[in-house]
Amino acid sequence: MSPARARTSHQAIIAEARGLLEEGGLDAVTMQAVAGRVGVRAPSLYKRFAGRSALIGAIAQDVVVELDASIAPATRTADPAEAVQIAANQYRAFAHRSPGAYQLLFSRLLPDARPTAESNAAGAAGVLLIAERLVGAEHALEAARLFTAFVHGFVSMELAGAFRLGGDVDAAFSYSLDTIVAGAVPQRSIG
Amino acid sequence: MSPARARTSHQAIIAEARGLLEEGGLDAVTMQAVAGRVGVRAPSLYKRFAGRSALIGAIAQDVVVELDASIAPATRTADPAEAVQIAANQYRAFAHRSPGAYQLLFSRLLPDARPTAESNAAGAAGVLLIAERLVGAEHALEAARLFTAFVHGFVSMELAGAFRLGGDVDAAFSYSLDTIVAGAVPQRSIG
DNA sequence: ACCTGAACACCGTTCAAGT
DNA sequence: ACCTGAACACCGTTCAAGT
Numbered sequence: 001m002s003p004a005r006a007r008t009s010h011q012a013i014i015a016e017a018r019g020l021l022e023e024g025g026l027d028a029v030t031m032q033a034v035a036g037r038v039g040v041r042a043p044s045l046y047k048r049f050a051g052r053s054a055l056i057g058a059i060a061q062d063v064v065v066e067l068d069a070s071i072a073p074a075t076r077t078a079d080p081a082e083a084v085q086i087a088a089n090q091y092r093a094f095a096h097r098s099p100g101a102y103q104l105l106f107s108r109l110l111p112d113a114r115p116t117a118e119s120n121a122a123g124a125a126g127v128l129l130i131a132e133r134l135v136g137a138e139h140a141l142e143a144a145r146l147f148t149a150f151v152h153g154f155v156s157m158e159l160a161g162a163f164r165l166g167g168d169v170d171a172a173f174s175y176s177l178d179t180i181v182a183g184a185v186p187q188r189s190i191g
Numbered sequence: 192m193s194p195a196r197a198r199t200s201h202q203a204i205i206a207e208a209r210g211l212l213e214e215g216g217l218d219a220v221t222m223q224a225v226a227g228r229v230g231v232r233a234p235s236l237y238k239r240f241a242g243r244s245a246l247i248g249a250i251a252q253d254v255v256v257e258l259d260a261s262i263a264p265a266t267r268t269a270d271p272a273e274a275v276q277i278a279a280n281q282y283r284a285f286a287h288r289s290p291g292a293y294q295l296l297f298s299r300l301l302p303d304a305r306p307t308a309e310s311n312a313a314g315a316a317g318v319l320l321i322a323e324r325l326v327g328a329e330h331a332l333e334a335a336r337l338f339t340a341f342v343h344g345f346v347s348m349e350l351a352g353a354f355r356l357g358g359d360v361d362a363a364f365s366y367s368l369d370t371i372v373a374g375a376v377p378q379r380s381i382g
Numbered sequence: 383a384c385c386t387g388a389a390c391a392c393c394g395t396t397c398a399a400g401t
Numbered sequence: 402a403c404c405t406g407a408a409c410a411c412c413g414t415t416c417a418a419g420t
Contacts, residue, residue, distance in 0.1 A: 047385080153344020
């Protein structure tokens with residue numbers, strides 16, 4: 001007679017789905033596999049998520065928040081050139097720590113699986129702040145885009161196994177950041 | 192009594208699959224949909240491709256070759272700073288022209304759907320050549336990685352709809368290339 | 383209030399049977 | 402030599418029925 005009590009939770013489902021994502025990619029995140037991990041049958045998941053893509057979207061939201069949080073401390077470093085290094089290294093470290101989650105952010109997601117603009121506003125604001133300190137207000141947005149595009153691109157290529165010509169990948173990352181900072185700073189005084 | 196004659200071809204299958212990829216993403220590239228487009232039933236596709244992932248891999252191979260070809264002409268521009276601009280703009284134009292195909296290259300692919308290292312050796316060599324002309328032999332590989340990572344990252348973010356803060360995206364691309372070139376060149380004479 | 387089995391429409395893939 | 406229908410194991414999703 002007692003109505004069935006909850007045997008799982010929103011958070012547990014997301015956590016297990018994310019585990020499957022890291023282990024076997026998006027294809028491994030099936031409703032049945034997730035249900036199995038949380039000790040329930042697939043149809044029960046629909047009590048908490050509208051469908052698979054909503055579940056994927058919930059993961060993406062969490063990931064955006066974590067990624068933002070991991071680069072946020074860099075904002076508190078006064079020297080902008082140093083802040084760039086810290087933010088870039090933290091961003092890259094997050095992607096290495098959670099490659100499946102990271103790649104999810106830039107995969108073509110279904111409409112309802114898209115992280116909201118607000119959810120990464122904090123991260124965008126932090127990068128913009130550092131960029132403004134580095135190059136001034138006029139080119140802050142452009143510099144922020146340069147920085148973000150480079151770091152994302154580098155990490156994305158690493159995770160895709162695109163650096164196949166040998167050499168020291170860490171050194172290339174470091175060289176690149178130095179080069180970008182060197183190119184960006186003078187534009188404030190010269191241009 | 193006459194044995195059944197071929198009703199489609201390797202190339203036709205790849206072309207139609209790619210059309211579906213551009214229209215509806217990877218999920219739309221089902222064996223049944225591809226078969227329907229080439230006027231055949233799904234099982235017939237297995238006469239020419241080992242499976243879906245082999246078909247996806249064949250698309251990826253073609254795309255790598257086309258992308259390489261689109262940036263190759265930049266190599267013939269003597270001024271390296273100018274060559275960087277041309278290569279970057281051609282790369283970006285290709286991604287805008289074939290966003291589905293482009294994104295395929297950086298998605299987590301199954302083992303047999305991976306473009307071979309040889310297939311993009313030409314493109315890598317071209318970028319490396321331009322980088323060497325720009326910064327010298329010592330840092331050529333690192334500069335090539337900076338360039339490639341930035342351009343890929345920028346384009347990837349564009350296609351993912353990640354630039355949501357307004358502003359002029361074309362201008363940010365142009366600003367970024369100028370900044371990278373400005374930062375890279377001095378390192379040859381100074382460092 | 384949550385959980386379940388059964389069902390449905392869809393996949394990729396295999397294979398014996400057709401021409 | 403290529404094509405096909407039928408079959409299999411697997412998806413996501415719905416829903417009536419259980420507690």
